[in-house]
Amino acid sequence: MTTDPLMMACVGDVSGMVRGKGFPVSAFEKRVEKGVGWTPTNVQITCFDTIADSPYGSLGDLVLWPERTSFRTVRLGEAEGSEERYVLGDIAHLDGTPWECCLRSMLKRALADLEALTGWRLVSTFEHEFMFRSGRSAGAAFSLSGFRHRAGFGEAFMGALGQVGIVPDSFLREYGPGQYEVTVDPAEGVEAADQAMMLRELARATAAVFGEEVTFTPLIDPAAVGNGVHVHFSFLDRTGEPVMYDAAGRHGLSEKAGSFVAGILAHLDAILCLTAPSRISYGRLTPHRWSAAFNNLGDKDREASLRICPTSAKDEEGRARQFNVEYRAADAAANPHLALAALVMAGCQGIRDGLAAPEATQEDLSLLDPEALARRGYRRLPITLADALDRLEASATVRSWFPEGFADIYLAHKRGELAHLDGLSEEEACAAYAAVY
Numbered sequence: 305m306t307t308d309p310l311m312m313a314c315v316g317d318v319s320g321m322v323r324g325k326g327f328p329v330s331a332f333e334k335r336v337e338k339g340v341g342w343t344p345t346n347v348q349i350t351c352f353d354t355i356a357d358s359p360y361g362s363l364g365d366l367v368l369w370p371e372r373t374s375f376r377t378v379r380l381g382e383a384e385g386s387e388e389r390y391v392l393g394d395i396a397h398l399d400g401t402p403w404e405c406c407l408r409s410m411l412k413r414a415l416a417d418l419e420a421l422t423g424w425r426l427v428s429t430f431e432h433e434f435m436f437r438s439g440r441s442a443g444a445a446f447s448l449s450g451f452r453h454r455a456g457f458g459e460a461f462m463g464a465l466g467q468v469g470i471v472p473d474s475f476l477r478e479y480g481p482g483q484y485e486v487t488v489d490p491a492e493g494v495e496a497a498d499q500a501m502m503l504r505e506l507a508r509a510t511a512a513v514f515g516e517e518v519t520f521t522p523l524i525d526p527a528a529v530g531n532g533v534h535v536h537f538s539f540l541d542r543t544g545e546p547v548m549y550d551a552a553g554r555h556g557l558s559e560k561a562g563s564f565v566a567g568i569l570a571h572l573d574a575i576l577c578l579t580a581p582s583r584i585s586y587g588r589l590t591p592h593r594w595s596a597a598f599n600n601l602g603d604k605d606r607e608a609s610l611r612i613c614p615t616s617a618k619d620e621e622g623r624a625r626q627f628n629v630e631y632r633a634a635d636a637a638a639n640p641h642l643a644l645a646a647l648v649m650a651g652c653q654g655i656r657d658g659l660a661a662p663e664a665t666q667e668d669l670s671l672l673d674p675e676a677l678a679r680r681g682y683r684r685l686p687i688t689l690a691d692a693l694d695r696l697e698a699s700a701t702v703r704s705w706f707p708e709g710f711a712d713i714y715l716a717h718k719r720g721e722l723a724h725l726d727g728l729s730e731e732e733a734c735a736a737y738a739a740v741y
Contacts, residue, residue, distance in 0.1 A: 308328050308329075308330065309328065309329045309330075309387070309389065310326045310327065310328060310329065310389070311326065311327065311328075311329050311332065311375075311389035311390060311391065312324050312325065312326045312327075312389070312390050312391075313325055313326075313327070313335060313340045313368050313370045313390075313391050313392075313393050314390050314391065314392050314393070314501075315368060315392070315393060315394075315395060315406070315407075315408065316407060316408065316497075316501045316639045316640065316641055317346070317347060317349070317407070317639065318347055318348075318405070318407070318639060318642070318713075318714060318717050318718075319349065319350055319351040319637075319639075319717070319721070320351065320581070320636065320637050320638055320639050320741070321349075321351060321740075322501060322502075322504075322505055323346065323349070324340075324368065324390075324393075325340050325341075325342075325368070327340070329389060332370075332375070332391070335370050336369075336370050336372050339367035339368060339369045339370070339396075340367065340368040340369075340370070340393070341365065341366075341367065341368070342365075342366040342367060342368045342395055343360075343364070343365070343366065344358075344360035344363070344364040344365075344366055344403075344405075345358040345360045345361065345362070345364075347360075347405045347713060347717070348360075348713070348716065348717050348720065350717060350720055350721040350724060351582075351637070351721065351737070351740045351741070352721065352724050352736065352740060354720060354721075354724050355720070356716050356717045356718075356719065356720025356721065356723075357716045357719075357720060358716070359709075359712075359713070365398060366395050366396065366397060366398070366403055367395070367396050367397075367398060367400075368393045368394075368395050369393050369394050369395075369396055370391040370392070370393040371391065371392055371393050371394065372391075374391050374392040374393070374498065375389070375390075375391040376389070376390055376391070376467075376468040376469070376502075377389045377467070378464050378467045378468050378506065378509075379467065380460075380464060380509050380510060380513050381513045386513070388509065390502070392408070392498055392501075392502075393408075394406050394408050394409045394412075395408075395409070396409075402707075404706075404707035404708060404709050404710050404713075405707075405710055405713055407639050407641040407642045407645070408494065408497075408498075408641045410641065410642065410645045410706070410707070410710075411494050411497055411641040411642070411644055411645040411648070412493075412494055413645075414644075414645040414648040414649050414652070414705075415493050415494065415648060417648075417649075417652055418648050418651075418652055421652055421655060421656070422539075422560055422655065423541055423542055424539040424540065424541060424547060424560075425492055425493060425539065425540045425541075425542075426492065426493060426496075426537060426539060426644075426648060427490045427491070427492055427496075427537065427538050427539065427540055428490060428491070428496040428497075428535060428536060428537040428538075428644065429487070429488055429489065429490040429491065429496055429499075429535075429536050430488075430496065430497075430499070430500035430503070430533055430534070430535055430536075430640055431485065431486075431487045431533065431534040431535075431536065431630075432485065432486050432487075432500070432503060432504065432507075432520065432531075432533055432636060433478055433480075433483060433484070433485045433520075433530075433531040433532055433533070434483070434484060434485075434486075434504075434507060434518045434519060434520045434531055434636075435480060435481070435482045435483045435484070435518065435519055435521075435524055435531060436454070436482040436484075436511070436516055436517070436518055437482075437516070437517040437518065437519055437738065438482075438516060438517065439482065444477055445477065445478065445479040445480075446476065446477060446478070446479070447477055450477030451475075451476065451477050453477075454477070454484060456514065457510060457511065457514050457516070458475040458484070460510050460513065460514070461475070461486070461506065461507060461510045462475060464506045464509070464510050465488065465503065465506060468502060468506070469499075470488050470489075470499045470502070470503060471488055471489035472486070472487075472488055472489075473487040473488050473489055474486070474487045478529075479529055480524070480528060480529030480530075480531075481524075481528065481529075483529060483531070486503070486507070488503065490536065490538075490628075492540075494641070496640075496644065497640040497641040497643075497644050498641075500533075500640035501639075501640050501641070504520055504636060507520075519531075519738045519739075519741055520533075520635075520636035520637075520741045521582075521584070521636075521637075521734070521737045521738040521740075521741040522580070522582055522584050522585045522587075522588050522635035522636070522637055522737065522741075523584040523585070523587045523588050523734050523737070524734060524738055525731065525734050526584075526587055526730045526731060526734060529593075530587070530588030530593065530595065530635070531588075531635060531636065532588065532595060532632065532634065532635055533634045533635050533636050533638070533640075533643075534630050534631065534632050534634070535630065535631040535634055535643065535644065535647065536613065536628045536629070536630045536631075537628060537629060537630075537631070537647070538627060538628040538629070539561065546624040546625055546627065547560075547561070548561040548624075548627050548628065548629070549561075549623060549624040549627035551620055551623075553661065554660075554661040554663075555601070555603060555612055555661065555664050556612065556623075556627060557612075557629075557661045559661075560655055561629075561661075562659075562660060562661025562662075563651075563654045563655040563657070563658060563659045563660070563661070564651035564652070564654050564655055565601060565610055565629060565651070565654070565661060565662065566654045566659035566660060566661060566662050567650045567651045567652065567653045567654015567655065567657065567659055568610060568631070568647055568650045568651050568654065569599045569600070569601060569609065569610060569662055570599075570650070570653075570654060570657075570659060571650040571653065571699070571701070571702055572599040572609060572633065572650070572685065573599065573683065573685055573686055573692070573695045574695045574696050574698070574699035574701075574702040575646040575647075575649075575650055575696070575702060576589075576633060576685055576686055576692045576695070577686075577689060577692035577693050577695070577696050577714075577718065578638065578642055578643060578646045578696070578714070579631070579633055579634040579635075579638050579643040579646060579647075580633055580634060580635055580637070580638065580689075580692070581637050581638050581689065581718060582635070582637035582689065582721075582737055583688075583689050583721070583722055583725055583733050583737075584730070584733050584734050584737050585635050585637060585689065586686065586687055586688050586689060586692070587730065587734075588635065589633060589685060589687075590687075591607065591668070591669075591670035592607070592670070593607075594606050594607060595607065595632065595633070596608065596609040596632045596633035596685065597609075597669070597670065597684060597685055598669045598677070598682050598683065598684060598685060599682060599683055599685060600662075600664075600665045600669060600682055601662045601663070601664045601665065602664055602665050602666070603664035603665075603666060605664075605665065605666060606632070607668075608632065608664075608665060609631070609632055609633045609685070610629055610630065610631055610632070611629065611630040611632060612629055612664060613627075613628050613629065613630050615627055631647060633685065636741060637737070637741060646705075649702075649705040649706075650702075650705075653701065653705070662681070665682075669682060689718065689722060690719075690722060693715055693718055693719065696711060696714075696715065697711070697715055
């Protein structure tokens with residue numbers, strides 16, 4: 305059979321989904337030159353394929369511009385047609401200016417602002433947890449038997465990542481039923497978010513080759529362990545030297561890095577709906593779930609929203625290379641470009657405001673009453689998506705970081721998503737999200 309190989313121009317959208325348009329590989333050069341048509345109201349397609357209130361209606365035209373250097377081919381099996389080809393891109397107006405709701409462009413702008421403010425480049429990686437939807441079992445956490453059970457999938461998945469330039473670091477059987485975790489090497493700038501977006505798709509595609517389904521849903525069941533996404537980040541200066549670590553700084557943070565961290569914590573309640581953006585995300589963000597529940601920095605504490613990660617190097621230069629901070633209040637319902645942009649924007653605000661590095665907690669903050677928390681500068685994070693959206697809407701500072709109109713679009717999108725779930729129990733909501741993520 306004669307076939308005409310296809311590829312897809314992809315963008316990550318507000319719902320955390322990867323959407324786009326396919327075309328023949330033979331037309332790639334034409335598409336790079338002329339782009340692919342796109343529709344403004346597509347931004348309001350929720351994860352459930354409903355359309356939230358849109359100011360665009362049926363009007364308007366945009367262009368999805370494929371970025372030539374992001375073209376990738378991956379072979380997922382031996383059968384004919386097992387190759388997938390994709391290219392990532394940015395959405396722009398017809399005159400070429402970035403569209404206000406293009407999340408990849410938004411991250412690029414945030415990274416440029418960071419470099420202009422500090423001279424720093426961001427290095428980051430996204431650590432993902434996911435679950436197999438069938439054959440989930442207990443009693444295998446971190447075990448050799450659990451590893452062995454999905455070793456074939458793991459090897460194929462690692463191979464797929466390597467084919468597209470993502471460097472695998474670890475694959476393990478995690479704590480939850482049927483739960484696994486994958487980590488990959490850090491990347492600079494927008495590449496880290498690009499890799500996170502495609503890692504999820506490659507996990508799903510690899511599972512399908514094995515006749516399986518995986519889900520990155522934040523919560524498979526209200527009583528179960530959730531799936532988080534942990535964002536590790538550090539910085540390099542223009543010469544490539546690490547600048548986040550200072551042995552004399554509070555908790556090892558350099559002065560500007562301390563301000564960056566403080567900025568995230570100061571605005572965390574208003575950006576949380578961007579990094580934990582589903583109704584069920586908030587069932588995971590509770591005390592004693594090894595997640596995040598307060599706006600605190602922790603020293604090697606896996607219940608802190610920001611965690612100073614340990615280093616194993618014996619010398620100061622090695623510690624500086626390894627030193628990083630982990631953001632834990634995120635999950636895979638979030639678009640990685642938007643989540644990373646929000647962290648960068650909040651951190652830059654902290655630097656502009658000259659905030660001091662916060663103290664790191666080493667205690668159970670859930671034992672403190674609200675007054676005691678407030679005296680120490682801590683607060684409970686929003687406990688529902690509706691509350692988190694209200695915090696974003698109420699923060700003129702956070703809204704000002706984004707292109708004009710974007711915050712309103714985002715709020716309408718997420719409230720439309722919540723409306724679709726009206727009347728569903730938490731168990732039913734978990735099942736709905738598990739089916740799409």
